[in-house]
Amino acid sequence: MSPSALTLALCTVLLLGTGCAPSARALLADYAHPDQPGASALVLHEGRVVFTHASGLADLPSRTPATPDTQYRLASLSKQFTALAVLLLIEEGKLGDEDRVEDVLPGLPPGLHEVRLRHLLQHTSGVWDYEAFVPATQAEQVKDRDVPALLARAPGTYFPPGTAVRYSNSGYALLALVVEHVSGMPFARFLHTRVFAPLGMHDTVAHEEGQDTVARRAHGYATDAAGGFIPRDQSPTSAVLGDGGIYSSITELALWHRALEAHTLVSADTQRLAWSATPLPDGSVSPYGFGWFVDEDEGRPRLTHHGETCGFTNAVVKYPAERLTVIVLTNRAGGEPWRVAQRLADRWLAPKAPAEQRPWPFESLPNAR
Numbered sequence: 001m002s003p004s005a006l007t008l009a010l011c012t013v014l015l016l017g018t019g020c021a022p023s024a025r026a027l028l029a030d031y032a033h034p035d036q037p038g039a040s041a042l043v044l045h046e047g048r049v050v051f052t053h054a055s056g057l058a059d060l061p062s063r064t065p066a067t068p069d070t071q072y073r074l075a076s077l078s079k080q081f082t083a084l085a086v087l088l089l090i091e092e093g094k095l096g097d098e099d100r101v102e103d104v105l106p107g108l109p110p111g112l113h114e115v116r117l118r119h120l121l122q123h124t125s126g127v128w129d130y131e132a133f134v135p136a137t138q139a140e141q142v143k144d145r146d147v148p149a150l151l152a153r154a155p156g157t158y159f160p161p162g163t164a165v166r167y168s169n170s171g172y173a174l175l176a177l178v179v180e181h182v183s184g185m186p187f188a189r190f191l192h193t194r195v196f197a198p199l200g201m202h203d204t205v206a207h208e209e210g211q212d213t214v215a216r217r218a219h220g221y222a223t224d225a226a227g228g229f230i231p232r233d234q235s236p237t238s239a240v241l242g243d244g245g246i247y248s249s250i251t252e253l254a255l256w257h258r259a260l261e262a263h264t265l266v267s268a269d270t271q272r273l274a275w276s277a278t279p280l281p282d283g284s285v286s287p288y289g290f291g292w293f294v295d296e297d298e299g300r301p302r303l304t305h306h307g308e309t310c311g312f313t314n315a316v317v318k319y320p321a322e323r324l325t326v327i328v329l330t331n332r333a334g335g336e337p338w339r340v341a342q343r344l345a346d347r348w349l350a351p352k353a354p355a356e357q358r359p360w361p362f363e364s365l366p367n368a369r
Contacts, residue, residue: 024051027343028328030335031056037221037229037332038066042250043344044257044325051344052250058218058331060229071203071247072218072329073238075307077314078206078246081191082172083121083274083291085179087266088194094182097121097273105178108148111156117178119161120171121290122278126157129367130170134236141209141239144180144187147173165278165286167368169243176242187241188212195265199255204248206241214247218331220311232333235310244309250327257318257325275303275320287361292318295361298351304360306338315341317360324348338362 024043025032031039038056042049054066089095095104097118102108104117112127119125133150134142142150147170158166176187183190188206196204203215222232239245248256258264263271274290287295292303300319307314311331315338318325326345328337342355351358362368 024344024347025053027340028053028055031330031332035060037218037330039328039330039337040066040068040070040072040250041328041340041344042068042254042326043348044254044323044327045348046323047258047261049254050348054250058216060219060221060231066218066331067216068251069203069216069249070218070329071205071214071216071249072314072331073207073220073244073309073312074246074248074329075244075309075312075314076169077305077307077316078241078244079172080274080291080305081195081206081246082175082179082242084195084265085187085190086117086121086175087270087274087290089179089182091266091270095178101174101178105174105181108174109152109154111154112151115157115161117175118290120168120175122165122286123167123171123288124163124165124278124280124286125161125168125171126159126164126166127151127168127170127174128154128158129168130173130240131237138236140236141234142237144173144176144240144242147177147240163281165280165288166366167288167362169237169240172243173240174242179242191246199252199259199264201248201252201255204246204252204256206245207247208241208245209239216249217247218312218329220309220331220333222311222333229332232311238310244307250329253316253327257327261320261323275301287365293361293365297358298353300349304338304362306360306362308333313337317341317345319345319349322349 032055040054043051052068056066058064058066058070099117101115115125130147130150133153180187191206205212220233221229224230276289277294278286303318314329316327326341328341
């Protein structure tokens with residue numbers, strides 16, 4: 001067991017006597033079957049791990065159990081890392097959030113002239129979803145570098161950039177390409193060099209099949225017609241990194257969230273950009289910052305994100321003022337781990353209304369699922 005995993009395990013053992021841990025574990029009962037895909041969950045409060053849970057299987061054929069060190073494909077939880085990579089370059093003066101994307105990323109389709117970096121970060125670009133142009137017969141996996149050519153098939157943008165909000169994976173694939181072009185290194189290497197390694201996230205990886213190893217990899221599953229589980233680990237778009245290609249564990253995500261709170265990688269002012277909602281020209285406010293959904297929950301600022309991809313469904317909720325973060329990672333399609341995450345958070349928040357009456361912003365945002 002790694003030192004960080006041992007710390008998590010000890011914290012969990014210490015919590016068992018408080019009365020909170022047993023009821024918190026019960027919230028994850030759907031993932032506790034010893035013969036089914038599982039889950040790993042963590043609660044971080046005031047810089048301390050106060051709850052961890054892992055149950056079920058990370059891999060069914062080998063019957064490998066899920067643990068705090070199991071690495072799940074984060075799906076759209078990856079977007080917070082892509083946004084942070086852009087923020088690092090902004091702080092260094094190599095980018096500005098008002099830069100036109102075509103000025104920093106040559107070769108974009110002509111219909112994207114007015115799209116700026118902040119539009120991609122905030123999902124206000126109106127850029128079409130690249131998935132809409134991937135043929136059903138696609139055999140070779142799509143990479144980030146393939147996205148501009150796919151977008152060339154789109155008739156412009158859904159709306160004038162900056163005027164509305166529509167969730168788009170394309171925007172984060174383009175941002176990964178921007179990071180590559182401006183930094184002069186591949187996106188996966190940039191994340192490793194500038195983010196993962198400095199924070200001690202040695203096993204976290206923007207995964208490229210055949211080029212790296214996911215050390216304690218969870219494999220994804222979906223349910224079949226009989227209610228059993230079948231492998232569903234990869235799709236034609238699983239190799240796109242900027243919008244969802246990172247693998248990590250709750251153990252190492254605890255290091256990430258501590259660093260966000262301590263402003264280890266970027267300043268508090270820069271981080272505030274990522275955690276601020278987006279004003280729109282019509283006077284409304286979009287519920288998305290840079291890599292995070294942003295809203296208020298009973299007067300408390302709340303940051304959330306869910307992630308759904310082939311065989312994985314994940315969720316994170318963060319209350320910056322309370323220094324409370326909850327992460328739930330699962331290696332199965334379907335389910336609603338965001339409900340579990342919110343209920344876990346509520347053990348520390350004691351809210352007035354139940355979780356179901358305080359939905360997350362993505363649930364009402366077009367195209368966010």
